[in-house]
Amino acid sequence: MTSGYRGSWYFGWNIVAAATVLTLLTVGMRMGVGPFFLPMAQDLGLSRSLLSGIIAIGMLCYGLAMPIAGMLVARCSTRFVLLLGTAIVVLSSIWAVNAETTFGFFMSFGVLLSVGLGFTSPVALTPVLTRWFTRRRGMALFFLSTGSMAGIAVMTPVLTFAIEATNWQTALMGFAGIFTVITVPVACFVIRDQAPENADLTAEQIARKPATTRTANAPSLTFRQATRSAPFWQITAGLFACGFSMNLLGTHGIPMLMDHGFDAKTSSLGIGLIGLVAIFSTLVLGRISDTLPRRKILAAIYLIRGLGFFALLIVGAHWELYLTAAIGGIVWAGSIAMSSAILADIYGVRLVGVLYGCAYLGHQVGAMISSWLGGWGFEAFGTHWVAFGSAGAILLIAAAVSMRLPAQNAMLMPAPKPAL
Numbered sequence: 001m002t003s004g005y006r007g008s009w010y011f012g013w014n015i016v017a018a019a020t021v022l023t024l025l026t027v028g029m030r031m032g033v034g035p036f037f038l039p040m041a042q043d044l045g046l047s048r049s050l051l052s053g054i055i056a057i058g059m060l061c062y063g064l065a066m067p068i069a070g071m072l073v074a075r076c077s078t079r080f081v082l083l084l085g086t087a088i089v090v091l092s093s094i095w096a097v098n099a100e101t102t103f104g105f106f107m108s109f110g111v112l113l114s115v116g117l118g119f120t121s122p123v124a125l126t127p128v129l130t131r132w133f134t135r136r137r138g139m140a141l142f143f144l145s146t147g148s149m150a151g152i153a154v155m156t157p158v159l160t161f162a163i164e165a166t167n168w169q170t171a172l173m174g175f176a177g178i179f180t181v182i183t184v185p186v187a188c189f190v191i192r193d194q195a196p197e198n199a200d201l202t203a204e205q206i207a208r209k210p211a212t213t214r215t216a217n218a219p220s221l222t223f224r225q226a227t228r229s230a231p232f233w234q235i236t237a238g239l240f241a242c243g244f245s246m247n248l249l250g251t252h253g254i255p256m257l258m259d260h261g262f263d264a265k266t267s268s269l270g271i272g273l274i275g276l277v278a279i280f281s282t283l284v285l286g287r288i289s290d291t292l293p294r295r296k297i298l299a300a301i302y303l304i305r306g307l308g309f310f311a312l313l314i315v316g317a318h319w320e321l322y323l324t325a326a327i328g329g330i331v332w333a334g335s336i337a338m339s340s341a342i343l344a345d346i347y348g349v350r351l352v353g354v355l356y357g358c359a360y361l362g363h364q365v366g367a368m369i370s371s372w373l374g375g376w377g378f379e380a381f382g383t384h385w386v387a388f389g390s391a392g393a394i395l396l397i398a399a400a401v402s403m404r405l406p407a408q409n410a411m412l413m414p415a416p417k418p419a420l
Contacts, residue, residue, distance in 0.1 A: 011192075012195070014190055015128060016143050019128075019191075024150045025179050026122075027122070028151025028154060030058075030059075034254040034271065035156060036163065037251060039168045044102070044105060049376050052372050053375075054110040057106070058113070059247055059367035060364055060368040061110070061111050062115070062117060063243075064361065065115040067357035069119045070124070070357030072119075073124055073128075079188065079193075082120055083187050085115075086183045088113075089179055092112035095107075096108035122147075123353070123360050125191075126141070130344045131193070131349055137344060138286060138290040139287065142285055142289060143282065145333040148333065150278075153279060154272070156271050156272045157265075157268045160264065160268040231342070231346055231406055235343060237362065239336070241302060241395050241397070241398035242336065243366035245305060245391040246367070247366070247370050248387055252375070252378075255378075256388065261316075274325045281331070282334075285297065285333065289338065294342050295342065295403060298342070303399040309389075311324040312328075313388050313389065370387060370390075374387040
């Protein structure tokens with residue numbers, strides 16, 4: 001394949017659109033488990049701490065599945081991984097709604113559903129997008145992150161209303177059915193691993209390429225060298241803060257707001273507003289990410305998000321909640337897109353899939369800890385300040401760490417061997 005253009009339309013954008021929808025469903029379920037939390041706890045007779053622990057282990061399994069997904073994409077294909085993940089999601093959902101023991105629920109909803117969603121997560125889709133996009137890579141990856149935010153904006157209120165209208169079992173099976181109907185055709189007819197030789201470069205850029213560029217598609221570092229370099233761990237630390245905060249909000253945001261006096265619908269709309277605003281802010285952030293230094297954008301994202309967590313703890317009126325959610329939504333979608341783009345800039349597209357999967361494990365370790373801390377902290381101290389205050393502080397630290405990342409398009413080279 002020499003060109004991905006059909007007339008003036010680039011086929012890569014079809015893949016972006018499909019990947020965005022899949023991410024909406026995947027992240028919307030795994031990171032937006034809040035609507036299920038209280039109904040499951042009441043129906044199954046589980047304490048908040050125990051259910052938080054199950055969800056926490058699930059978040060870890062979600063993260064552990066991602067490096068495996070990255071390796072399977074490289075060895076098999078994106079299509080294979082998506083179809084395998086879909087089958088696991090369906091089977092685990094059937095098991096979860098019929099589970100008669102706490103262990104069965106833990107294995108189905110906590111472990112297997114997380115693995116299935118991990119196989120259909122943005123990590124499985126990032127490599128194909130980085131191959132299809134060079135000139136507009138930042139924009140493409142930002143749209144993928146928009147799917148995550150749309151998952152919060154759409155799935156949180158939809159699942160809340162579905163559970164209130166029926167029950168959590170019906171809502172979960174309905175999700176599994178819709179997920180299958182969308183994912184299977186996308187995997188079979190839209191996703192293409194083989195990208196054009198020059199991706200989305202213009203004719204002028206292709207003509208200049210041999211004389212003026214040193215491509216990032218041929219990284220000089222091995223996987224082992226990359227994982228021992230400082231930028232990899234700086235990005236991983238930032239993703240830890242991202243996962244800690246995102247999952248804390250997705251799992252305990254609604255219960256926290258309800259404990260502070262808001263009703264269920266207002267709480268879900270407040271959390272959903274964050275994702276809704278993020279959808280539109282992506283259009284701006286995606287454009288500037290291909291022009292301004294990405295590390296500075298990433299630092300600003302973590303800074304504003306951290307301040308937003310402190311604000312959520314003190315809001316008392318509806319308008320204060322909606323204003324805080326709207327401001328937080330402006331930067332909510334950017335950290336994952338920026339992190340994956342920076343990884344591709346530094347280490348090249350050959351390594352980005354497995355490196356992103358490994359770095360994203362830090363995201364899920366943070367998600368696991370916050371899932372547990374949100375429930376335990378409230379039961380032990382009677383306040384949400386322990387968990388949500390920790391999220392704000394960690395995000396501020398991540399902002400400082402991100403400023404120490406290399407400049408955009410800086411390629412790390414192996415250290416020269418000393419002369420004998």
